[in-house]
Amino acid sequence: MNNFFDVVIVGGGASGLMFASLIKDKKTALIEHNQKLGAKILISGGGKCNITNEFVTDKHFLGDANFVKSAIKSFDQNVTLRYFQSRGLKTAKLKNNQFFCDKSAKELVDILSKESKLHTxxxxxxxxxxxxxxxIFTLKTSKRELRARHVVMASGGLSYASVGVSEIGYKIAKKFGNNIIKTAPALVGLTLQKEQFFFKELSGISCDVVIKAGEHICEGSLLFAHKGISGPAVLDASLYWEKGEISIDFLPNIKLEDFRNSNKNVSTVLPISKRLASALLIHLGIEDKKFSLLSKSEFEKLKIIKEYHFSPAGTFGYNKAEVTKGGVDTGEISQKNMMSTKCENLYFIGEVLDVTGRLGGYNLQWAFSSAFVCANGINKE
Ligand SMILES: Cc1cc2nc3c(=O)[nH]c(=O)nc-3n(C[C@H](O)[C@H](O)[C@H](O)COP(=O)(O)OP(=O)(O)OC[C@H]3O[C@@H](n4cnc5c(N)ncnc54)[C@H](O)[C@@H]3O)c2cc1C
Known part of the structure; x- marks a missing residue:
């Protein structure tokens, strides 16, 4: 094998594969330490991969708003859908305006692999x-040395080690003078302090909630788990949580006043699982009796379940996190082509950058948009 390439891509995930499909007329190699390509895509969205969302704005991301806006504008959700649908992918729009593969994420990986213009x-x-x-870059791999004019780091974050992760993206960024914004697991379950250990007894129960994390509102379902709390609303809230309190409304769109005259027991009348209602009543020290018999002070205390404040102890960690927040500082990346301003012809795309999307298809959209900007920039040279 002649080991000299115009472009070497590091990482055969969503961003690396999209880049490989868009790069033109360049001798390109891709290095992937897994045995197969797109391993994370295959497990995304429960195997059906939430490709994108009907509504994508910079507000759906943590990271520099202008940087995000500029990339998304170049390759937005409609272009993403057209790209895949025109190549035969059937998609399904499910709740919260999320687009999934109708059958399986494998179809999406197959399209990207088929479209890729890789030499090696x-x-x-x-x-x-x-x-x-x-x-000229020299890339040392576990098996050989390659040389290249351009290196595209599409090596992802640190989350979900079971599908192959490494710190290489951050290591190379630092080596060539780029700053790294502190990383942390995100879109991940939250662990509990002793006071909320009673949640663990509710493992397996889920309920619809609204969670406030800082100024952010996250709606959806909460799942009680052995380790703490999880489920879409919690994962979404974890993006914004660092330390300190979150608040949970266990009865969104419900007014407790509406039950004030009810002669049914509190745990029966509340539209949540009876086990959850009973546990919350015990936690608040309120006897489970006819709603109408609650004293004024008991009724006031019960209102806490509409705004239950507590401080999570931490997160379930990188191994359970869907993404890694933080990463390569976008202040030192050109928004024209994703090239490092510290090292000519070194590029960063996808999750390795300090851009992290909410739950709902935003992270794959980011991988595709940033890959497009990079490929388009190199194609124009
Ligand atoms: C369980 C789960 C479900 C998810 N569901 C969704 C979803 O439905 N929708 C959504 O938008 N997002 C989802 N995400 C997030 C999304 O999958 C990622 O944000 C996205 O895949 C990131 O793409 P990437 O190309 O930046 O990185 P990755 O897809 O992680 O690709 C990086 C690649 O680089 C390779 N690599 C790393 N280090 C090296 C090295 N040293 N040498 C060679 N290769 C290396 C890795 O093996 C990997 O294949 C999910 C994530 C998880 C874990």
Whole structure:
């Protein structure tokens, strides 16, 4: 194999594969340390992969708003859908305006693989280091050395180690002078302090909630788990939570006043699981009796379940997190082509950057949009 390439892509995930499908007329190699491509896409969205969302704005992301806006504008959700649908992917719009693959995420990986313009695919091979001499990069992998004019780091974050992650993107960024914004697991379950350990007894129960994390409102279902709380609303809230309190409304769109004259027991009349209602009553020290018999002070206390404040202890960690927030500082990345302003012809795309989307298809959309900007920039050279 001639080991000199115009472009070497590191990472065969969503951003790397989209880049590979859009790059034109360049001798390109892809290094992927998993045996197969797109491993994370295959497990995304419960195997059906939430490709994008009908509504995508910079407000759906953590990160620099102008940087995000500029990339999304270049390759937005409609372009993403057209890209896949025109290549035969059947999509389904489900709740919260999320678009999924109708059958399976494998179809999406197959389309990207088929469209990729790769000269060489090196799977089962790990990138270990990169150096640069006289404008040419040398990439040291677990099996060989490659040389390249352009290097595109599409190596993802630190979440979900079971599908193959590494710190290589951050390592290379730092080595060439780029700043890293502190990383943390995100879109992840939250663990509990002792006072909320009673939630663990409710493992398996889910309910619709509204969670406030800072100024952000996250709606959806909450799942009680052995380790703490999880489910879409919690994952979404974890994006904004760092330390300190969140608040949960266990009865969204319900006014407790409407039950004031009810002669049914509180745990029966509240439209949540009886086990959850009973546990919350015990926690608040309120006897489960006819709603109408609650004293004024008991009724006031009960209102806490519409705004239950507590401080999570931490998160379930990177291994359970869907994404990694933080990453390569976009203040040092050109929004024209995703090139590092610290090192010519070194590019960063996808989750390795300090851009993180909410739950709902935004992270794959980011992977695709940032890949487009990068490929388009290199194609124009
Ligand atoms: C369980 C789960 C479900 C998810 N569901 C959704 C969803 O439905 N919708 C959504 O928008 N987002 C979802 N996400 C998030 C989304 O999958 C990621 O944000 C997205 O795949 C990131 O794309 P990427 O190309 O930046 O990184 P990745 O897809 O992680 O790709 C990076 C690739 O680089 C490879 N790599 C890393 N280090 C090296 C190295 N040293 N040498 C060689 N190769 C290396 C990795 O093996 C990997 O294949 C989910 C994530 C998880 C974990």
């Amino acid at each position: 695919i090196l799977t089962g091979e790990e990138l270990l280091d990169v150096d640069k001499y006289d404008d």
